[in-house]
Structure formats: structure tokens, C-alpha cells
Amino acid sequence: MFELIVQILSWVLLITGSAFVVIGGIGALRMPDLYTRMHAASVTDSLAPILIIGGLLLQAGFTLFSVKLIAILLFLLLSGPTASNALASAALLSGYRAQHSEEDKT
Amino acid sequence: MPPLPDAQPRPEPTLAMNFERTPTLARTVSLSLLLAATWLVWSGLYKPLLLALGAFSCAITIMLIRRMRFFDEETYPLHFSWRLVRFWLWLGKEIWSSSIEVARVVLHPNLPISPRTITIESPSRHNFDQVMLGNSITLTPGTLTLDVYDGKLKVHTLTDEGAKALLSGEMASKVTTLRRSS
Amino acid sequence: MIFVVVAAAIAVTMALALARAILGPSHYDRILAVNMFGTKTVLLLAVMAFMMGRPDFLDLALAYALINFIGILAVLEFFRDKAPKVERPKDV
Known part of the structure; x- marks a missing residue:
């Protein structure tokens, strides 16, 4: 019984994660300019790893592999924002302007 | 990364700071334990050669980090809570x-x-x-x-x-x- | 088999990221797409470790994550030197 609940929970997490991965990919293709594309890509960089690796963790149970999975997740969550920030900062400094729908300044 | 303006200028090393070795030592020990645990969990093999290699790389890492003055500045403010x-x-x-x-x-x-x-x-x-x-x-x-x-x-x-x-x-x-x- | 579905979804997104890398008008779009491709590769390796029952793939996934991060930073550093310099705004 308990096994079944864990299995179902893991399936739900994996399927939701896959859905968000695909949505992020579609968004990266549909969005009009670089910064909005980065928003779509950040869905696949933050929420999707949490869900997919969470689902894998439930499959793995308490083993050595779950420690490695947690390490991978932590590294992805720490390095993802750093890489995005480096990319955005480099684009901004090289003069890549964001498109705005309103008449916001800068 | 472009050089950002320093929010906090690095404090000049004073005599008082040099004598405050206790937190540095505690950080060194805790980081060594963390590195050793990572090595043990990662390999999963416990042969003498591999353990010696692990101790060697932990020591080198600690040495390099101390040379980078990682412990002397406030780079470790996040305690688990x-x-x-x-x-x-x-x-x-x-x-x-x-x-x-x-x-x-x-x-x-x-x-x-x-x-x-x-x-x-x-x-x-x-x-x-x-x-x-x-x-x-x-x-x-x-x-x-x-x-x-x-x-x-x-x-x-x-x-x-x-x-x-x-x-x-x-x-x-x-x-x-x-x-x-x- | 659930893992096949997840791996297929990740592969679809990798294809979309590749399309963005080919289309992307600026260098930065391409770098963004390559970064996305790399993080998806890490996830795909983790899923494949379970799909094929080979846990060593997790080590590969971690190594790939490290290399991807360093590679993106290196490429950004390269393009930052090529790009025209813009003054940092004083007050915004």
C-alpha cells in the first residue's frame, strides 16, 4: 500500500516535471527577445529539476544514489542562476536592449 | 563577470585579526570533515589506496583554499538553521x-x-x-x-x-x- | 514505462533548444540555448541512469553539470571581450 502511494507520487512528480520541461522549451522558441526567452528557460532550470529529481529520489529510496541525486540538484540550483545572471549581465553590458510593451525607461 | 564596484572594501588585516585563529580553525576542520564525507560517499569503495588518495586530495584542497584566504574573510556566513x-x-x-x-x-x-x-x-x-x-x-x-x-x-x-x-x-x-x- | 516518457519529453526540449540555437539572432540567444541544452543533458543522464539501471550515469551527470557551468562562463567571457563596451548607467 505504502509502496503504491510512493510510486504514484513519484509518477505525478515526473510527469509534471516533463510537462514543465516541454513548456519551457516551447517558451524559449516562442518568446520575442532574449530576456523573455531567459524567463522561459528558467522554468526548465529551476522547477523542472526539482520535480524530476524529486521523482527520481522517491524511486531511489534511501541509498547512495539519492545522495548523488541531491548533490546534482543542489549544484543545478546553485549554478543555474549564476549562469543566467552572467549571461544577462554580459548581454546588458554589450548593449542588448530589452523590448518593452510600455513606455518604461531604460 | 565585469568588475563590480565593491560593496564592502576588504578590511585591512590588523594585529587583532591575526590572533583570532579559532573561527578559522573551526572552519578548516568542518570543511575537511565535509570533504572527507563527500569522498567516502562518492566512491563507495574503501580500499587503502583510494582512501589515501582521498586524504591527499582533501589536504590539497584545504591548502589551496587557505592560500586563497577563503577563511579569513566573511565568506562563510551561512550556518545551517x-x-x-x-x-x-x-x-x-x-x-x-x-x-x-x-x-x-x-x-x-x-x-x-x-x-x-x-x-x-x-x-x-x-x-x-x-x-x-x-x-x-x-x-x-x-x-x-x-x-x-x-x-x-x-x-x-x-x-x-x-x-x-x-x-x-x-x-x-x-x-x-x-x-x-x- | 515512466522513464521513457520523461526521457522523451527532455529530448523534445533539447530539440527545441537546438532549434533556438540555430535560429537565435544574437550570440546571447545561442549561448542561452546551449546552456539550456546542457542542463537538459544533465537531467536526461539522471533519468537514463534509472531507465537503464546503471547508476554510474549519475557520476557522468554531475561531471557534465560542472563542465557545462564552466564552459558557459568561459564562452561568455570570450564574447564579453568581443562585444562593444557600454557605460554602466550611473542612476536608473
């Missing part, structure tokens, strides 16, 4: 709700985006606060930190609602409470 766990849970909730929002925008046939670039004040000039706030903003889908300078964060948001939520300053106040625990 339940406040940190609570912050992560809150951040997870934020990531979930804003991911739903971004997914709704992406899948909408008209692509209803209203991108804005806003500037928010960091709660303090402390490096830890700025880094934590900037990374939390970037980690949340729909908001992206473009630049950090002079205690201000330049943030690009996908929708107008995201900008308003950020300007209300809830995340900044949560980050500020985080450092006070240590």
Missing part, C-alpha cells in the same frame, strides 16, 4: 506559483507578455544579502536579475504582476531575516 529551511520552502512555493504563471503565458495563444525593467533596493549593502536576493530573484521564473550595483538590483520581469509582486518587497524582507539568525 531552521530559518534557512523555512526560506527554501517559501522559495519553492514561489517558484511553483510563478512557474504556473509563466506556463500560462507561454501556452496562451496571444502570448500576453508585458515585460518591464525595474530597479529595487537591496535591503542592505551586505554582500550576502545582495547575492541571496539576486539569486532568489533569478531562480524564480518570470523575474531575472540583470545587474547589481550600488546596493540596487536591476530586474527584468516577464509580466506586470511579477514586477508589482517584487516591488512590494516581500522577498527582500525574507532575505534580511535570513542573515540575522547567524
